[in-house]
Amino acid sequence: MALVSFRDVQKTYRSLQGIDYVAVERFSVEIEAGEFFCLLGPSGCGKTTVLKMLAGFEPPTAGRILMEGRPVMGASRDRGVVFQGDDSLYGWLSAVENVEFGLRMRGVGKTERRERAMRYLELVGLDGQQQKYPAELSGGMKQRIQIARALVNEPKMLLMDEPFAALDAQTRALMQGELASIWQAARTTVLFITHDIDEAVTLGSRIGVMRAGPRSQVKGVIEVALNGARSRTDDVFLRYYKQVYEMIRDEVAKSVARTT
Template sequence: MTKAIQAEPKAAETDGRSGAAVRVDSVDIRFGSFHAVHDMSLDIAAGEFLCLLGPSGCGKSTLLSSLAGFVAPHRGGLTVDGAPVTGPDPELGMVFQSSEALFDWLTVRQNVAFGPRMRGRSRAEQNALADEYLALVGLRHCADRFPSQLSGGMRQRVQIARVLANQPRVVLMDEPFGALDAQTRQVMQEEMARIWQASGCTVVFVTHDIDEAILLADRVAVMTAGPAATLKSVYRVDLPRPRDESDPAALELRRALRQDIGEEVRKALRDQGLDPEEER
């Protein structure tokens, strides 16, 4: 485990990966007078699984929305394999925290086939892609059900399948398991690692959960507290998969991440006129 803000991304070693390299280059994001993200720079290798971690309100989701093309940066650039991000693109798939993004009036198969349908694929191609990605997330047997007939974890898997059916090169995930109970969340984390390895996509995954980041990521990027949040540190997770949370290297990394985030939380409290030391 190495802490280094200059840590270089490690390209995926598996042959046939379809992910794209992502560059965040001196990005500033503002909403009127509010300065959300300041001078953020980060390189993400093709096929890498990168987790964005940081205190609540530090701009993780804002940066992800900018990568998805939903929010234009005030300054700086975002590129995917060298091409600028200028707006939403099928190459960039977004998985939201809430499964309410699914269409309740469509079956599971129709939900997953929606993207290929909008891109002009034939009915046969739509169904073939839907079945392929439903099988990948383990829900082929639920194809004819409606979202309301599924559990929360199953609906999130449908949302992942719907994004993957567009065959994006980059998948952006905004705390997708945050609303799930602890047991379902653990299962989904294990499933996500398997799905990522099978799909070959580059994944940028926002989370506030340190253990989740250690379980999933090739690297963990920690952001400072907002406003005007930026990159604080980057850690490579040099642990074999599947990961053992009791591994001494995992425990060391957890301590380092807790320390980094704790520093930022205390700073944010001081900026608000509170003294975290006095609270003790």
């Protein structure tokens, strides 16, 4: 059984003017435990919509989303979410307090929660920075705290919505490398959203390409048979890049044509 199944999922938004917009329709995909699944698609196609539904923040209008065979009913610790940007950290809490916040809410004792928070701060390469407040940290560091904060709950799944989009190219490459090793070490299943082909081929074990909206669906899924460190200059990497590029090219063109 797949860890996650989207079965003919539809999401219709009603605008403030009362007009319906069908963002995704008959959206179906299965994600296996341990996968690093990248979901790629043009801007506005419905990627965040898909992630929010799996997170349990938005109910689907039709169809079913199952995790371990059970319908997703609201948010759960099983699914840790990391959003784009760093606005979600609490500015009045230090790095380690941000990471242990969820554990504190659940009543985990002080010593245990501090010990666990420190373990995950170390995993994301931030030991030594634990007493700093968000305002004293760089964008990349804040993004790592978000990841540590999601991982400390030991979720079955990590849902990431363009987590590195706001970072400069060097920090981004560094963070991608770190995420890849965290994934290797923790073996958490990941749903990673991006519109960057390079990022998807660098990180993904499978890449799902979405069609341009409205009524977006999965156009195709590409399995990336690359292990370990991936180099952007390898022939195989470039072959995957091209394959994904060809799949997404028309969708980006459609999406641009619809908004101009």
